[in-house]
Amino acid sequence: MAATRVLVLPYPAQGHVIPMMELSHSLVEHGVKVTFVNTELNHGLILGALASRDSVLGGVDMVSVPDGLGCGEDRKDLARLTDSFSKVMPVELGKLVARINADARGRGRITWLVADVNMAWAFPVAKRLGLRAAGFCPSSAAMFATRIRIPEMISDGILDDRGWPRRRGTFQLAPAMPPIDTSEFSWNRAGDTRGQPVIFQLILRNNAATHLAEAIVCNTIQELEPGALALFPSVLPVGPLSSDKPVGSFWTEDASCAAWLDAQPANSVVYVAFGSFAAYDTAQLVELAEGLALTSRPFLWVVRPGSAGEELLDRLRRRAAPRGRVVSWCPQRRVLAHPAVACFLTHCGWNSTMEAVANGVPLLCWPYFTDQFLNQSYICDVWRTGIKVPRPAGGGTTTGLVGRDVVRGKVEELLGDAGTKARALALRDLARRAVGEDGSSRRNLERFVDLVKGSAT
Known part of the structure; x- marks a missing residue:
């Protein structure tokens, strides 16, 4: 039986690449082959930060696609970056899968796409290509819940249909979740407010495509976010993810x-x-x-x-x-x-x-x-x-x-503050139990691996 080959697609930012690379290393350790897709610029940054410019990163194959922006354009302008890759990357992703599968030569064809939920536009692309799809949430489950529950917040009068708050103050989506300040919704705090419509529309498109994912894994812990995860019992918390292998840093780490x-x-x-x-x-x-x-x-x-x-x-x-x-x-x-x-x-x-x-x-x-x-x-x-x-x-x-x-x-x-330190140590112990033998995160990761490997032919 050939090993399953998975295509992994992060949102093109450092904070999204790192946890998806950590997940990729976990998949490789469980016998899954991973091809990791960065934008051309980020691909170059990652390889340039390594001592060796090898396109295989700790057993993970590294490939790239264009993001549609030219050399020197501001990729920290999230609205501009989002607008560009939304137009260019769906076509480029299809071309990439076709090239890899046409030249598999016994290495195994790509059968799964694991995409950042912030790139859920890729799920319909995967379905058209005959791939199975899963989502990865690099943020908290509470952040995922906040975005998915936008329609309910609009109907409850918390948001208008453009994503702006209708009232001031804080509220909770569920018990045990953190309070949410209506002035601090992520899509309204992503840079220049003129770019907010682009960011908000991407979130709505991603939400509409999320149902195409057969599973969603999240870099969190069940016991850390019980309230948010209760809203989405099918989400698999697998955190805290970590790896001793290179995780795709954009800059050279100071070893001293x-x-x-x-x-x-x-x-x-x-x-x-x-x-x-x-x-x-x-x-x-x-x-x-x-x-x-x-x-x-x-x-x-x-x-x-x-x-x-x-x-x-x-x-x-x-x-x-x-x-x-x-x-x-x-x-x-x-x-x-x-x-x-x-x-x-x-x-x-x-x-x-x-x-x-x-x-x-x-x-x-x-x-x-x-x-x-x-x-x-x-x-x-x-x-x-x-x-x-x-x-x-x-x-x-x-x-x-x-x-x-x-x-x-x-x-x-x-x-x-000794109490704060004591609570931090208690969370450390909770995290260790979660990833330890028979811990909740370890069991969920094994469930996800079994799902993915079940597609091998």
Whole structure:
């Protein structure tokens, strides 16, 4: 019997590529062959960040398709990127499958598509190509529920038919779910509001195609999100996903972080990272640097390539010395697992949230856009494993300066809170049980693997 070959398609952003690559490694470990599809730009970034430009990443075949944008166009403009790939990628995906299957030569034809639920437009394409389809949710189950329940929120008068809130305040979709602030729906906090219609329409198209997926797996834990998962009992929580193999980083990881952490006292380091999209101006980065310095604690700060000019970077590095260290990118999962790390100042991306959960690290929350505000609600209001960085009145995603004294004060408040640390450690133990022998996530992953492998011929 030939091994099943699966085509894996993430939304073209770092926070989506990483968990789908982790899922891909799990599939490979269970005997499934995986071909991973990135956009041409992201494909080049991933291979360029590796020591070897091999198109096989830890047993996962890497291929690419165009996203429709030209060289140098702004792919951080999510509306523009979404509009472009929605027009171009359905045709390119069909061509790719045809090429691979025509040249299978005993390697096995593609029989399944596993697509990010944010790329659910690909499910009808898969059906036309004779492929079976499954979805992967890289965000929380609560985020998935919020998007799927848009029609109910419109009928309940929470949203208008364009996705904008009709009323102010918070509400809950279900008991045990985090409160949702009507000013913070992900589709209304994805950048320039002029692009909101494109983002919202993509969500509606994805929702309409979701029923074509035979299964949906989610990078979460049953016991972590019981309320949201109760709304969709067929969704399979398989998190927290992790892998020791390369996970598709867009930038080269600074391997010296481990040695630096080894030299720090246990439970002393403030780890700071804001993911692959968040952007702050010079004044805010300077205030953050001063605030971290005022804590008198060692800190490891990731300043993503391209997010600060060389002159500013040099200034931040000088201010960090001698206790702090500024790096361009790092192996975050290994950093959070290090005993020297005391807390994590984070943008609250779901990957970062789950990695912190898996390692029992308390969180200082500074969300930037999309689902990060909902994740903050989980962290601060439901699990109580972190606290919020207060935002100035009138401050949006990129405006409103958080001063150095606020940064210092919140770091000290978090690290002085034994209850928050204890709750973070309890979630770590929960996560370990979930992926351990007979744990809920392990059983769900095995169910998914059995479904996929059952198609092998």
